[in-house]
Amino acid sequence: MLNSKVLRRIKIKKRVRGKISGSSEKPRLSVFRSNNEIYAQLIDDMSGKTLLSFSSKNKEFASAGKTKSDKAFEVGKKIAENAKQNGIETIVFDRNGYLFHGRVKKLAEGARDGGLNF
Numbered sequence: 001m002l003n004s005k006v007l008r009r010i011k012i013k014k015r016v017r018g019k020i021s022g023s024s025e026k027p028r029l030s031v032f033r034s035n036n037e038i039y040a041q042l043i044d045d046m047s048g049k050t051l052l053s054f055s056s057k058n059k060e061f062a063s064a065g066k067t068k069s070d071k072a073f074e075v076g077k078k079i080a081e082n083a084k085q086n087g088i089e090t091i092v093f094d095r096n097g098y099l100f101h102g103r104v105k106k107l108a109e110g111a112r113d114g115g116l117n118f
Helices: 004-017 068-085 103-113
Strands: 028-033 038-044 049-055 092-094
Touching: 028 103, 038 068, 038 103, 049 068, 068 103
Parallel strands: 028 092
Antiparallel strands: 028 038, 038 049
C-alpha cells in the first residue's frame, strides 16, 4: 500500500502532465529524485522518445564530497550543456509532482545557468 505522500505526488504529476507536453523543438525536462541521486531527461512527447538524459550517477560526473543540492545543480548544468550541443535552447520544465523546492529548484537553476530557457 502506498503512503499518502507518494499518492499526493502521483496526483499532482497526473494533473501537471495533462497540461504540459514536449516536442522536438521544445522538449520536456523531466526530473526524478531518489533519496541519494537525481535524474533529468529531455523528452519528446510527440514521438515518445527520450532525447537526452543525465544523472548524478553518470561516470563522468564526479560527486565526491558534494551535497545532494550541489549534485542537482551540476546535473542541471550538464543537461543544459548537452542540450545546447544538440541545438535545444528552450524547454518545458516538468517537476514530476515534486515541490519546486530544494534539489528540484537547484536542478532548474543549474539548467538556467547552463543556458536553457523555460
